[in-house]
Amino acid sequence: MNKADKVNSKNKNKIEVKNNILTLNKIGNYESIVKSNNLVRGSYTVTANEQKFLYKIFEYIQENKYETNKIVFEFDNMLREFKDVINKNLTKKQFWNMLKGLQKKHPDIIINGKYVSTQWYRLIGELDYSVVTLELDEYIFKYVQSQKSNFSKLLKSSVYNFKTFYAMKIYEFIRSWANLKKSEYITLDRFKVELDIHEKASYKNNFANIRRRILDPSVKEINEISEFVIAYEYSKNGKQVTGLNFYIRENKEKENNVNDAIELIKNGEGDKLTERELQSLLDDKTVNDENVKLEILTLLADKIRSRQNIVDVDYEDFEDNENSHEDKASLKEDKTINIDNLSIEELEELVKDESLDKEYKKMVEDKLEELVAVDILNFLSDEEDVTKNKYNKKKDKPITMAEKYKAVGNPYDSDFDNEIYDKFIDYCFEEKISFIEDEVMRRILSESIAITFKKIGSDKIQDSCYAYFTTVFKHMIKERYKKYKEDEEFKIRKEFHYSKKDNSEEVMKDMARDFY
DNA sequence: GTGGATAGGAAAGTTCGAAA
DNA sequence: TTTCGAACTTTCCTATCCAC
Numbered sequence: 001m002n003k004a005d006k007v008n009s010k011n012k013n014k015i016e017v018k019n020n021i022l023t024l025n026k027i028g029n030y031e032s033i034v035k036s037n038n039l040v041r042g043s044y045t046v047t048a049n050e051q052k053f054l055y056k057i058f059e060y061i062q063e064n065k066y067e068t069n070k071i072v073f074e075f076d077n078m079l080r081e082f083k084d085v086i087n088k089n090l091t092k093k094q095f096w097n098m099l100k101g102l103q104k105k106h107p108d109i110i111i112n113g114k115y116v117s118t119q120w121y122r123l124i125g126e127l128d129y130s131v132v133t134l135e136l137d138e139y140i141f142k143y144v145q146s147q148k149s150n151f152s153k154l155l156k157s158s159v160y161n162f163k164t165f166y167a168m169k170i171y172e173f174i175r176s177w178a179n180l181k182k183s184e185y186i187t188l189d190r191f192k193v194e195l196d197i198h199e200k201a202s203y204k205n206n207f208a209n210i211r212r213r214i215l216d217p218s219v220k221e222i223n224e225i226s227e228f229v230i231a232y233e234y235s236k237n238g239k240q241v242t243g244l245n246f247y248i249r250e251n252k253e254k255e256n257n258v259n260d261a262i263e264l265i266k267n268g269e270g271d272k273l274t275e276r277e278l279q280s281l282l283d284d285k286t287v288n289d290e291n292v293k294l295e296i297l298t299l300l301a302d303k304i305r306s307r308q309n310i311v312d313v314d315y316e317d318f319e320d321n322e323n324s325h326e327d328k329a330s331l332k333e334d335k336t337i338n339i340d341n342l343s344i345e346e347l348e349e350l351v352k353d354e355s356l357d358k359e360y361k362k363m364v365e366d367k368l369e370e371l372v373a374v375d376i377l378n379f380l381s382d383e384e385d386v387t388k389n390k391y392n393k394k395k396d397k398p399i400t401m402a403e404k405y406k407a408v409g410n411p412y413d414s415d416f417d418n419e420i421y422d423k424f425i426d427y428c429f430e431e432k433i434s435f436i437e438d439e440v441m442r443r444i445l446s447e448s449i450a451i452t453f454k455k456i457g458s459d460k461i462q463d464s465c466y467a468y469f470t471t472v473f474k475h476m477i478k479e480r481y482k483k484y485k486e487d488e489e490f491k492i493r494k495e496f497h498y499s500k501k502d503n504s505e506e507v508m509k510d511m512a513r514d515f516y
Numbered sequence: 517g518t519g520g521a522t523a524g525g526a527a528a529g530t531t532c533g534a535a536a
Numbered sequence: 537t538t539t540c541g542a543a544c545t546t547t548c549c550t551a552t553c554c555a556c
Contacts, residue, residue, distance in 0.1 A: 206545085207544065209525095213524085
């Protein structure tokens with residue numbers, strides 16, 4: 001046993017002895033905070049730090065077995081303890097302002113089955129940073145002080161580690177259900193009320209925002225930090241989301257994983273851990289061994305260093321490479337003809353020249369493709385400039401569906417020309433390009449191609465039309481690639497498709513569509 | 517004070533399903 | 537079957553928070 005282990009072991013003994021003394025003296029549960037479900041299911045919003053302060057007050061009441069709702073504490077002591085749980089510096093002035101700010105907030109708590117608006121506490125005393133007295137609302141005090149029935153136990157190791165208020169609040173819901181059930185249904189309306197978002201414009205008729213900003217981040221945080229693994233799904237009435245089903249199980253793996261990981265590090269096998277696992281260990285407050293922490297940091301630094309040297313050769317063709325632009329620029333200088341000022345006809349002549357340098361020829365072809373694309377756009381638009389999205393302009397009133405379909409056509413229209421569309425798909429596949437398929441795009445494509453055929457009908461224009469769409473879709477692919485490159489799902493899909501080892505046309509088409 | 521992260525609001529765009 | 541409004545999703549901009 002090395003020195004650090006001895007120190008840790010000694011500390012561990014100290015903690016055990018302390019806990020035993022507390023248990024014997026029935027002083028209280030030092031691992032959790034208890035909160036009435038009437039408070040848990042109340043309707044209120046506070047900031048994450050304010051919620052942590054409230055937890056601190058509740059903890060204070062329960063540890064010191066308060067009998068009255070006047071809570072007295074030394075300002076400096078409370079500030080020190082509070083700074084420990086929020087993990088950041090806070091000046092006395094900031095802490096005082098937070099106390100005053102929280103006083104002004106009005107939670108709706110459940111009293112006799114009904115929501116009643118109240119305030120958390122009244123702040124008694126002067127601004128001298130000495131002793132502070134908080135006079136809690138009598139019901140709030142009762143809901144925290146008395147622990148007879150209908151209470152939820154909140155683990156300190158979870159609540160003090162959450163970063164967002166919504167994660168804390170949803171964790172409280174889960175805690176209030178978890179003793180009884182593996183899943184729980186809550187109506188969306190009630191969920192909104194309890195999170196106090198029912199009157200906020202961005203959540204009122206916007207379930208996507210609730211998912212994106214509340215549900216998904218909170219579930220992620222709860223799964224990473226708390227003793228639960230949760231998931232949710234939503235139920236609908238027609239199109240309208242009406243309720244949420246939460247699925248809950250205990251995260252037994254979490255504790256085991258941490259212990260296993262520490263064991264690996266101690267055995268000198270820490271490099272088997274991923275960057276994410278190491279980061280998670282570093283953030284884990286249960287990891288106290290300074291030697292282990294140092295080793296985690298070293299491993300993490302190595303991982304990051306090695307990652308930065310990796311070149312993604314598979315996809316570099318898609319990259320916008322600064323150097324390649326410089327190469328092209330220098331290439332241009334070597335030539336006597338500057339292609340920037342040439343017309344389509346001149347470029348078409350030039351591209352026929354077989355003596356051209358291969359790279360220079362590619363430049364000429366690209367330029368030609370670009371000019372043809374613009375030409376086709378102008379041709380298709382007649383007088384209007386279709387490169388500008390007419391629906392992006394701000395309007396006094398929103399465009400109706402009738403107006404929209406009048407402009408781009410109704411995709412359910414029976415005149416929709418599937419034959420031309422299918423030809424285009426084949427062309428895309430042969431050229432190894434893919435595209436986003438949706439109703440409006442489908443219609444625009446079909447119409448554009450049809451107009452081109454009808455007006456000119458020559459093979460040349462047909463090729464130019466394809467060339468234009470190729471340009472557009474290559475651009476779309478490039479944009480999507482940038483997003484996908486950072487996306488874990490992309491890697492998983494890639495592995496999945498390669499593992500299929502099926503190169504049939506159908507599978508390849510599906511694959512292309514999936515990727516882009 | 518500054519800059520990055522997060523939350524909120526608004527508007528454009530998409531999808532679904534009810535009604536004609 | 538067609539039309540089109542309601543609900544949902546995505547995107548962009550601004551405000552606020554928070555760490556340095």
